[in-house]
Amino acid sequence: MSTPLHCDVAVIGAGTAGLAAERAARRNGASTVLIDPHFSGTTCANFGCMPSKLLLAAARQAERVRRSDLFGIRVEGMTIDDVAVMRRVREERDRFAALTRKQIDKLDPATRLTGRARFAAPTTLELDDGRRIEARAIVIATGSAPALPPPFEALGDRVLTNESLFELKQLPKRLAVVGAGSLGLEFAQALARLGVQVTLLSKETTLAKVRCPRVHDALLAVLKRDMEVHLGVDVAPSDAMKACACAGAARTQQMAACRWTTLWLHWAARPAQPGRRGAGQGTTGARQARRALPRPRDDALR
Numbered sequence: 001m002s003t004p005l006h007c008d009v010a011v012i013g014a015g016t017a018g019l020a021a022e023r024a025a026r027r028n029g030a031s032t033v034l035i036d037p038h039f040s041g042t043t044c045a046n047f048g049c050m051p052s053k054l055l056l057a058a059a060r061q062a063e064r065v066r067r068s069d070l071f072g073i074r075v076e077g078m079t080i081d082d083v084a085v086m087r088r089v090r091e092e093r094d095r096f097a098a099l100t101r102k103q104i105d106k107l108d109p110a111t112r113l114t115g116r117a118r119f120a121a122p123t124t125l126e127l128d129d130g131r132r133i134e135a136r137a138i139v140i141a142t143g144s145a146p147a148l149p150p151p152f153e154a155l156g157d158r159v160l161t162n163e164s165l166f167e168l169k170q171l172p173k174r175l176a177v178v179g180a181g182s183l184g185l186e187f188a189q190a191l192a193r194l195g196v197q198v199t200l201l202s203k204e205t206t207l208a209k210v211r212c213p214r215v216h217d218a219l220l221a222v223l224k225r226d227m228e229v230h231l232g233v234d235v236a237p238s239d240a241m242k243a244c245a246c247a248g249a250a251r252t253q254q255m256a257a258c259r260w261t262t263l264w265l266h267w268a269a270r271p272a273q274p275g276r277r278g279a280g281q282g283t284t285g286a287r288q289a290r291r292a293l294p295r296p297r298d299d300a301l302r
Protein backbone atom coordinates (compact mmCIF):
# COMPACT_ATOMS: atom_id res chain seq x y z
CA MET A 1 0.00 0.00 0.00
CA SER A 2 1.43 3.44 -0.96
CA THR A 3 2.21 6.04 1.72
CA PRO A 4 -0.84 8.23 2.27
CA LEU A 5 -0.75 11.84 1.26
CA HIS A 6 -1.41 14.19 4.19
CA CYS A 7 -3.27 17.49 4.02
CA ASP A 8 -5.44 19.74 6.13
CA VAL A 9 -8.49 19.75 3.86
CA ALA A 10 -9.45 17.27 1.16
CA VAL A 11 -12.32 18.28 -1.08
CA ILE A 12 -14.21 15.61 -3.02
CA GLY A 13 -15.68 17.00 -6.24
CA ALA A 14 -14.48 19.87 -8.43
CA GLY A 15 -17.86 21.44 -9.10
CA THR A 16 -18.90 24.94 -8.08
CA ALA A 17 -19.07 23.98 -4.40
CA GLY A 18 -15.82 22.00 -4.35
CA LEU A 19 -13.83 24.70 -6.16
CA ALA A 20 -15.09 27.35 -3.76
CA ALA A 21 -14.40 25.19 -0.71
CA GLU A 22 -10.85 24.38 -1.83
CA ARG A 23 -10.14 28.04 -2.60
CA ALA A 24 -11.48 29.20 0.76
CA ALA A 25 -9.46 26.62 2.68
CA ARG A 26 -6.26 27.44 0.75
CA ARG A 27 -6.71 31.19 1.26
CA ASN A 28 -7.00 30.55 4.97
CA GLY A 29 -3.65 28.81 5.05
CA ALA A 30 -4.72 25.17 4.84
CA SER A 31 -2.91 22.62 2.71
CA THR A 32 -5.52 21.21 0.34
CA VAL A 33 -6.28 18.58 -2.27
CA LEU A 34 -9.16 18.63 -4.70
CA ILE A 35 -10.32 15.28 -6.07
CA ASP A 36 -12.42 14.65 -9.16
CA PRO A 37 -12.52 11.85 -11.73
CA HIS A 38 -12.81 14.22 -14.72
CA PHE A 39 -12.16 17.87 -13.89
CA SER A 40 -14.38 18.60 -16.86
CA GLY A 41 -16.02 21.74 -15.53
CA THR A 42 -19.03 22.15 -13.28
CA THR A 43 -22.58 20.87 -13.56
CA CYS A 44 -23.64 24.51 -13.56
CA ALA A 45 -21.62 25.27 -16.70
CA ASN A 46 -22.04 21.98 -18.56
CA PHE A 47 -25.58 20.80 -17.85
CA GLY A 48 -27.20 23.19 -15.42
CA CYS A 49 -27.67 26.88 -14.75
CA MET A 50 -25.73 28.22 -17.71
CA PRO A 51 -27.13 26.25 -20.67
CA SER A 52 -30.63 26.33 -19.19
CA LYS A 53 -30.48 30.13 -18.92
CA LEU A 54 -29.20 30.32 -22.50
CA LEU A 55 -32.23 28.32 -23.59
CA LEU A 56 -34.51 30.57 -21.56
CA ALA A 57 -32.89 33.65 -23.09
CA ALA A 58 -33.68 32.35 -26.59
CA ALA A 59 -37.24 31.61 -25.52
CA ARG A 60 -37.66 35.08 -24.03
CA GLN A 61 -36.43 36.62 -27.25
CA ALA A 62 -39.02 34.64 -29.23
CA GLU A 63 -41.75 35.68 -26.81
CA ARG A 64 -40.75 39.36 -27.06
CA VAL A 65 -41.02 39.22 -30.82
CA ARG A 66 -44.42 37.53 -30.56
CA ARG A 67 -45.68 40.20 -28.19
CA SER A 68 -44.12 43.19 -29.88
CA ASP A 69 -47.51 44.09 -31.34
CA LEU A 70 -48.28 45.50 -27.91
CA PHE A 71 -45.81 48.29 -28.66
CA GLY A 72 -47.07 48.83 -32.18
CA ILE A 73 -44.17 46.92 -33.68
CA ARG A 74 -45.33 44.35 -36.18
CA VAL A 75 -43.06 41.46 -37.02
CA GLU A 76 -44.45 39.44 -39.87
CA GLY A 77 -43.68 35.77 -40.38
CA MET A 78 -41.45 35.04 -37.41
CA THR A 79 -39.84 31.62 -37.59
CA ILE A 80 -37.73 29.76 -35.06
CA ASP A 81 -34.68 28.00 -36.43
CA ASP A 82 -34.37 25.38 -33.70
CA VAL A 83 -31.11 24.03 -35.13
CA ALA A 84 -29.56 27.50 -34.81
CA VAL A 85 -31.05 28.00 -31.34
CA MET A 86 -29.53 24.77 -30.04
CA ARG A 87 -26.22 25.43 -31.77
CA ARG A 88 -25.92 28.80 -30.07
CA VAL A 89 -26.84 27.31 -26.69
CA ARG A 90 -24.06 24.74 -27.07
CA GLU A 91 -21.49 27.22 -28.36
CA GLU A 92 -22.05 29.64 -25.51
CA ARG A 93 -22.27 26.78 -22.99
CA ASP A 94 -18.91 25.49 -24.23
CA ARG A 95 -17.40 28.97 -23.89
CA PHE A 96 -18.60 29.23 -20.29
CA ALA A 97 -17.48 25.68 -19.48
CA ALA A 98 -14.01 26.46 -20.89
CA LEU A 99 -13.78 29.42 -18.49
CA THR A 100 -14.55 27.08 -15.58
CA ARG A 101 -11.87 24.65 -16.76
CA LYS A 102 -9.37 27.52 -16.97
CA GLN A 103 -9.98 28.11 -13.28
CA ILE A 104 -9.27 24.43 -12.63
CA ASP A 105 -6.12 24.51 -14.78
CA LYS A 106 -4.73 27.32 -12.62
CA LEU A 107 -4.65 25.01 -9.59
CA ASP A 108 -1.31 23.69 -8.46
CA PRO A 109 -1.05 20.22 -10.10
CA ALA A 110 -0.03 18.77 -6.73
CA THR A 111 -3.39 19.90 -5.35
CA ARG A 112 -5.41 18.28 -8.12
CA LEU A 113 -5.93 14.55 -7.80
CA THR A 114 -7.70 12.79 -10.65
CA GLY A 115 -9.75 9.89 -9.40
CA ARG A 116 -12.93 8.84 -7.67
CA ALA A 117 -12.72 9.08 -3.91
CA ARG A 118 -14.38 6.98 -1.29
CA PHE A 119 -14.11 7.00 2.46
CA ALA A 120 -11.88 4.29 3.88
CA ALA A 121 -12.22 5.74 7.40
CA PRO A 122 -13.59 9.00 8.81
CA THR A 123 -10.39 10.92 7.98
CA THR A 124 -9.03 8.72 5.18
CA LEU A 125 -9.97 8.72 1.54
CA GLU A 126 -9.07 6.10 -1.01
CA LEU A 127 -8.96 6.81 -4.72
CA ASP A 128 -9.92 4.20 -7.29
CA ASP A 129 -6.24 3.70 -8.21
CA GLY A 130 -5.43 2.87 -4.58
CA ARG A 131 -3.89 6.20 -3.50
CA ARG A 132 -4.82 7.23 0.04
CA ILE A 133 -5.31 10.67 1.48
CA GLU A 134 -5.31 11.48 5.20
CA ALA A 135 -7.00 14.79 5.90
CA ARG A 136 -7.93 16.70 9.03
CA ALA A 137 -11.16 17.78 7.36
CA ILE A 138 -12.96 16.41 4.34
CA VAL A 139 -15.50 18.32 2.28
CA ILE A 140 -18.04 16.24 0.36
CA ALA A 141 -19.04 18.27 -2.69
CA THR A 142 -20.08 15.46 -5.02
CA GLY A 143 -23.11 17.29 -6.40
CA SER A 144 -26.03 15.42 -7.92
CA ALA A 145 -26.90 13.67 -11.12
CA PRO A 146 -30.22 12.99 -12.82
CA ALA A 147 -31.58 9.73 -11.48
CA LEU A 148 -34.05 7.90 -13.66
CA PRO A 149 -36.65 5.93 -11.71
CA PRO A 150 -36.42 2.28 -12.87
CA PRO A 151 -39.82 2.14 -14.64
CA PHE A 152 -38.65 4.87 -17.03
CA GLU A 153 -35.49 3.06 -18.07
CA ALA A 154 -37.47 1.05 -20.61
CA LEU A 155 -38.04 4.22 -22.61
CA GLY A 156 -34.35 4.31 -23.54
CA ASP A 157 -33.14 7.36 -25.39
CA ARG A 158 -36.65 8.79 -25.65
CA VAL A 159 -36.03 10.07 -22.14
CA LEU A 160 -34.06 13.26 -21.97
CA THR A 161 -32.39 14.67 -18.90
CA ASN A 162 -30.45 17.87 -18.38
CA GLU A 163 -27.37 15.90 -19.42
CA SER A 164 -28.76 15.05 -22.88
CA LEU A 165 -31.22 17.81 -23.69
CA PHE A 166 -28.63 20.40 -24.66
CA GLU A 167 -27.06 17.95 -27.10
CA LEU A 168 -30.21 17.82 -29.24
CA LYS A 169 -29.47 19.10 -32.71
CA GLN A 170 -33.16 19.79 -33.30
CA LEU A 171 -36.03 20.27 -30.90
CA PRO A 172 -38.78 17.65 -30.83
CA LYS A 173 -42.25 18.62 -32.03
CA ARG A 174 -43.90 17.38 -28.84
CA LEU A 175 -42.52 16.78 -25.41
CA ALA A 176 -43.79 15.80 -21.97
CA VAL A 177 -42.03 17.31 -19.02
CA VAL A 178 -42.46 15.13 -15.94
CA GLY A 179 -42.10 17.08 -12.73
CA ALA A 180 -43.07 20.67 -12.06
CA GLY A 181 -40.28 21.79 -9.79
CA SER A 182 -38.21 24.83 -10.68
CA LEU A 183 -36.15 22.93 -13.28
CA GLY A 184 -39.17 21.27 -14.88
CA LEU A 185 -40.88 24.65 -15.15
CA GLU A 186 -37.97 26.45 -16.70
CA PHE A 187 -37.47 23.74 -19.32
CA ALA A 188 -41.19 23.45 -20.01
CA GLN A 189 -41.59 27.19 -20.52
CA ALA A 190 -38.41 27.64 -22.55
CA LEU A 191 -39.24 24.79 -24.90
CA ALA A 192 -42.88 25.77 -25.26
CA ARG A 193 -41.89 29.31 -26.19
CA LEU A 194 -39.47 27.90 -28.74
CA GLY A 195 -42.35 26.18 -30.49
CA VAL A 196 -42.37 22.71 -28.89
CA GLN A 197 -45.82 21.40 -27.97
CA VAL A 198 -45.26 20.80 -24.26
CA THR A 199 -47.36 18.83 -21.79
CA LEU A 200 -46.35 19.38 -18.18
CA LEU A 201 -47.18 16.51 -15.82
CA SER A 202 -46.70 16.45 -12.10
CA LYS A 203 -47.56 14.17 -9.24
CA GLU A 204 -47.67 17.21 -6.99
CA THR A 205 -50.68 19.49 -7.01
CA THR A 206 -48.47 22.53 -6.48
CA LEU A 207 -46.08 24.08 -8.97
CA ALA A 208 -42.51 24.49 -7.75
CA LYS A 209 -43.65 24.33 -4.12
CA VAL A 210 -45.16 27.83 -4.38
CA ARG A 211 -47.03 28.39 -1.12
CA CYS A 212 -49.03 31.55 -1.79
CA PRO A 213 -52.29 30.58 -3.59
CA ARG A 214 -52.47 33.88 -5.50
CA VAL A 215 -48.91 33.56 -6.77
CA HIS A 216 -49.60 29.92 -7.64
CA ASP A 217 -52.72 30.78 -9.63
CA ALA A 218 -50.86 33.51 -11.49
CA LEU A 219 -48.00 31.15 -12.31
CA LEU A 220 -50.39 28.45 -13.48
CA ALA A 221 -52.21 30.92 -15.70
CA VAL A 222 -48.92 32.05 -17.30
CA LEU A 223 -47.85 28.47 -17.96
CA LYS A 224 -51.23 27.51 -19.39
CA ARG A 225 -50.84 30.19 -22.03
CA ASP A 226 -47.99 28.14 -23.50
CA MET A 227 -48.69 24.50 -22.63
CA GLU A 228 -51.03 21.86 -21.30
CA VAL A 229 -50.61 21.43 -17.54
CA HIS A 230 -51.77 18.37 -15.53
CA LEU A 231 -51.13 18.46 -11.81
CA GLY A 232 -51.79 15.61 -9.37
CA VAL A 233 -51.20 12.86 -11.93
CA ASP A 234 -49.10 9.78 -11.38
CA VAL A 235 -46.93 9.28 -14.44
CA ALA A 236 -45.75 5.79 -15.28
CA PRO A 237 -44.39 4.52 -18.57
CA SER A 238 -45.81 1.43 -20.17
CA ASP A 239 -43.00 -0.98 -21.00
CA ALA A 240 -44.87 -2.76 -23.75
CA MET A 241 -45.93 0.28 -25.68
CA LYS A 242 -42.88 2.36 -24.89
CA ALA A 243 -45.47 4.93 -24.17
CA CYS A 244 -46.56 6.70 -21.10
CA ALA A 245 -49.62 6.00 -19.04
CA CYS A 246 -50.77 8.52 -16.52
CA ALA A 247 -52.99 7.48 -13.69
CA GLY A 248 -55.30 9.93 -12.03
CA ALA A 249 -57.33 12.78 -13.34
CA ALA A 250 -55.81 13.06 -16.77
CA ARG A 251 -55.44 9.37 -17.58
CA THR A 252 -57.26 9.14 -20.88
CA GLN A 253 -56.00 12.34 -22.35
CA GLN A 254 -52.42 11.68 -21.38
CA MET A 255 -52.34 8.12 -22.69
CA ALA A 256 -52.80 9.67 -26.07
CA ALA A 257 -50.62 12.67 -25.57
CA CYS A 258 -47.59 10.90 -24.23
CA ARG A 259 -47.48 8.18 -26.83
CA TRP A 260 -46.01 10.48 -29.37
CA THR A 261 -43.88 12.59 -27.20
CA THR A 262 -40.36 12.44 -26.00
CA LEU A 263 -40.33 12.37 -22.26
CA TRP A 264 -38.16 14.72 -20.38
CA LEU A 265 -37.44 13.80 -16.83
CA HIS A 266 -35.45 15.44 -14.20
CA TRP A 267 -34.69 14.42 -10.68
CA ALA A 268 -31.65 16.65 -10.30
CA ALA A 269 -32.70 17.94 -6.94
CA ARG A 270 -32.02 14.54 -5.45
CA PRO A 271 -28.63 13.85 -3.99
CA ALA A 272 -26.35 11.83 -6.25
CA GLN A 273 -27.18 8.18 -6.17
CA PRO A 274 -24.75 6.10 -4.15
CA GLY A 275 -23.03 3.72 -6.49
CA ARG A 276 -23.02 6.15 -9.34
CA ARG A 277 -21.11 8.92 -7.67
CA GLY A 278 -21.32 8.01 -4.01
CA ALA A 279 -18.17 8.47 -2.02
CA GLY A 280 -19.04 5.90 0.59
CA GLN A 281 -20.21 8.58 3.01
CA GLY A 282 -21.60 5.83 5.24
CA THR A 283 -18.09 5.20 6.53
CA THR A 284 -17.49 8.80 7.62
CA GLY A 285 -19.11 8.44 10.99
CA ALA A 286 -20.86 11.76 10.29
CA ARG A 287 -24.40 12.08 11.53
CA GLN A 288 -26.99 12.06 8.79
CA ALA A 289 -30.20 14.02 8.88
CA ARG A 290 -33.53 12.94 7.46
CA ARG A 291 -33.43 12.01 3.74
CA ALA A 292 -29.72 11.15 4.14
CA LEU A 293 -28.62 14.76 3.93
CA PRO A 294 -25.71 15.74 6.16
CA ARG A 295 -26.89 17.45 9.30
CA PRO A 296 -25.31 20.93 9.59
CA ARG A 297 -23.69 21.75 12.89
CA ASP A 298 -25.51 24.47 14.77
CA ASP A 299 -22.34 26.51 15.22
CA ALA A 300 -21.21 26.23 11.59
CA LEU A 301 -22.01 28.08 8.41
CA ARG A 302 -24.77 26.41 6.44
Ligand SMILES: Cc1cc2nc3c(=O)[nH]c(=O)nc-3n(C[C@H](O)[C@H](O)[C@H](O)COP(=O)(O)OP(=O)(O)OC[C@H]3O[C@@H](n4cnc5c(N)ncnc54)[C@H](O)[C@@H]3O)c2cc1C
Pocket residue numbers: 012013014015016017018035036037038039040041042043044045047048049050052115116117118141142143144162183268277278279
Ligand atom coordinates in the same frame (compact mmCIF):
# COMPACT_ATOMS: atom_id res chain seq x y z
C1 LIG B 1 -31.02 22.46 -15.51
C2 LIG B 1 -30.45 23.06 -14.26
C3 LIG B 1 -30.58 24.42 -14.02
C4 LIG B 1 -30.06 24.97 -12.87
N1 LIG B 1 -30.22 26.31 -12.66
C5 LIG B 1 -29.70 26.86 -11.55
C6 LIG B 1 -29.80 28.26 -11.32
O1 LIG B 1 -30.35 28.99 -12.13
N2 LIG B 1 -29.27 28.77 -10.19
C7 LIG B 1 -28.63 27.97 -9.26
O2 LIG B 1 -28.18 28.46 -8.25
N3 LIG B 1 -28.52 26.64 -9.46
C8 LIG B 1 -29.03 26.07 -10.57
N4 LIG B 1 -28.90 24.74 -10.77
C9 LIG B 1 -28.25 23.91 -9.74
C10 LIG B 1 -26.73 23.99 -9.85
O3 LIG B 1 -26.31 23.73 -11.18
C11 LIG B 1 -26.14 22.97 -8.91
O4 LIG B 1 -26.69 23.15 -7.64
C12 LIG B 1 -24.65 23.12 -8.81
O5 LIG B 1 -24.06 23.06 -10.09
C13 LIG B 1 -24.10 22.01 -7.93
O6 LIG B 1 -22.71 22.21 -7.79
P1 LIG B 1 -21.85 21.19 -7.00
O7 LIG B 1 -20.48 21.73 -6.90
O8 LIG B 1 -22.56 20.81 -5.75
O9 LIG B 1 -21.86 19.86 -7.90
P2 LIG B 1 -21.24 19.56 -9.34
O10 LIG B 1 -20.96 20.77 -10.13
O11 LIG B 1 -22.14 18.51 -9.92
O12 LIG B 1 -19.85 18.91 -9.00
C14 LIG B 1 -19.75 17.67 -8.36
C15 LIG B 1 -18.42 17.07 -8.77
O13 LIG B 1 -18.17 15.96 -7.92
C16 LIG B 1 -17.51 14.97 -8.68
N5 LIG B 1 -17.67 13.71 -7.96
C17 LIG B 1 -18.79 13.01 -7.74
N6 LIG B 1 -18.52 11.91 -7.01
C18 LIG B 1 -17.21 11.90 -6.78
C19 LIG B 1 -16.33 11.03 -6.08
N7 LIG B 1 -16.77 9.94 -5.46
N8 LIG B 1 -15.00 11.34 -6.05
C20 LIG B 1 -14.53 12.45 -6.65
N9 LIG B 1 -15.31 13.32 -7.31
C21 LIG B 1 -16.65 13.05 -7.38
C22 LIG B 1 -18.20 15.02 -10.03
O14 LIG B 1 -17.36 14.46 -11.05
C23 LIG B 1 -18.41 16.52 -10.21
O15 LIG B 1 -17.34 17.12 -10.94
C24 LIG B 1 -29.40 24.16 -11.92
C25 LIG B 1 -29.25 22.78 -12.16
C26 LIG B 1 -29.76 22.23 -13.32
C27 LIG B 1 -29.58 20.76 -13.56
